[in-house]
Amino acid sequence: MAKRDYYEVLGVNRDADEEAVKKAYRKLAMKWHPDRNPDNPRAEEHFKEAKEAYEVLSDDQKRAAYDRFGHAGVNPQAAAGGAGFSNFADAFGEIFGDIFGQGRTRSGVYRGADLRYNLEVALEQAAHGTETKIRVPTYEDCATCGGTGAKPGTKPQTCATCHGQGQVRMQQGFFSIQQTCPRCHGTGKMVAEPCGACQGAGRSKTQKTLAVKIPPGVDDGDRIRLANEGEPGMNGGPPGDLYVQIRLKPHAVFQRDHDDLHCEMPISFASAALGGEIDIPTLDGVAKIRIPAETQSGKVFRLRGKGIKGVRSSTHGDLFCHVVIETPVNLTERQRELLREFDAITQKHGDRHNPRAKSWMDKVREFFAS
Numbered sequence: 001m002a003k004r005d006y007y008e009v010l011g012v013n014r015d016a017d018e019e020a021v022k023k024a025y026r027k028l029a030m031k032w033h034p035d036r037n038p039d040n041p042r043a044e045e046h047f048k049e050a051k052e053a054y055e056v057l058s059d060d061q062k063r064a065a066y067d068r069f070g071h072a073g074v075n076p077q078a079a080a081g082g083a084g085f086s087n088f089a090d091a092f093g094e095i096f097g098d099i100f101g102q103g104r105t106r107s108g109v110y111r112g113a114d115l116r117y118n119l120e121v122a123l124e125q126a127a128h129g130t131e132t133k134i135r136v137p138t139y140e141d142c143a144t145c146g147g148t149g150a151k152p153g154t155k156p157q158t159c160a161t162c163h164g165q166g167q168v169r170m171q172q173g174f175f176s177i178q179q180t181c182p183r184c185h186g187t188g189k190m191v192a193e194p195c196g197a198c199q200g201a202g203r204s205k206t207q208k209t210l211a212v213k214i215p216p217g218v219d220d221g222d223r224i225r226l227a228n229e230g231e232p233g234m235n236g237g238p239p240g241d242l243y244v245q246i247r248l249k250p251h252a253v254f255q256r257d258h259d260d261l262h263c264e265m266p267i268s269f270a271s272a273a274l275g276g277e278i279d280i281p282t283l284d285g286v287a288k289i290r291i292p293a294e295t296q297s298g299k300v301f302r303l304r305g306k307g308i309k310g311v312r313s314s315t316h317g318d319l320f321c322h323v324v325i326e327t328p329v330n331l332t333e334r335q336r337e338l339l340r341e342f343d344a345i346t347q348k349h350g351d352r353h354n355p356r357a358k359s360w361m362d363k364v365r366e367f368f369a370s
């Protein structure tokens with residue numbers, strides 16, 4: 001099975017600093033440690049995967065090699081798993097290339113890695129859609145060496161291990177295995193005198209600004225694909241893609257549940273007892289709700305069509321308003337006096353005015369009597 005991208009394993013962006021990488025690893029290590037998951041056989045696999053990713057991304061040299069060559073840059077054996085497909089495709093191209101008009105893939109040509117960018121958006125932006133700009137790290141050819149990686153005035157030399165093929169063949173009994181050259185990492189070239197500006201990488205790191213169109217109805221965890229905006233390919237290979245992952249910011253009023261919205265609706269004791277009409281905020285403005293008399297705390301009112309129309313939905317969700325009766329504070333002496341009078345009158349006919357309290361007290365008596 002193909003290895004996952006190390007940045008994806010740890011859940012960090014490619015421009016994450018050392019502290020962010022360490023924090024992400026610690027979180028995963030605590031989550032998947034085998035001692036904490038004795039009944040989960042896959043926990044050890046996740047733990048080892050996170051450890052391997054951290055060992056590479058926490059080391060500057062290994063991380064630079066991984067950023068440039070992918071898994072083959074830090075473990076030449078990693079490319080062997082996919083060598084069978086590559087070699088089969090090469091052989092297929094040699095035999096049938098003229099018929100289908102498909103040229104043979106050059107050795108050492110790699111597609112660029114896919115990148116991920118975590119984008120935080122407000123609930124209103126997710127509901128109505130928006131367009132924003134993001135800055136992402138990228139690589140461009142070194143201006144000093146022109147992308148060769150060699151010191152100006154010199155040229156890369158043919159790799160002596162693979163003789164410029166980018167791959168080496170190993171014989172194991174009756175089987176011949178072809179894999180990426182561990183010395184040149186599949187480029188077929190070696191730089192004797194590296195460029196001082198890019199340290200022989202042939203590329204320099206920079207930033208680019210991209211416009212991202214967020215469609216209406218996106219939800220937390222949704223991904224938006226920007227084709228060919230990932231890491232550039234190697235040796236003429238195609239670039240990867242950029243995946244913008246949506247993260248919803250917490251909202252002060254609403255909580256989202258798929259296409260539905262939920263909110264708490266504080267009302268006064270008097271409004272709950274006597275009923276009335278109150279204003280409720282929605283994403284489209286203010287709506288009015290009629291509160292019936294004797295409304296109890298926890299009552300839920302449903303406003304149909306006042307939720308969010310999801311990306312894959314044909315209709316809007318609903319808004320659920322949860323009633324919370326608020327106890328008054330900072331009372332004046334007159335208010336206290338009125339409440340005491342009200343309580344005294346209520347106590348005379350407790351069964352009539354507080355049926356739930358009576359029912360609860362009956363259950364308590366039955367409990368202690370049994």
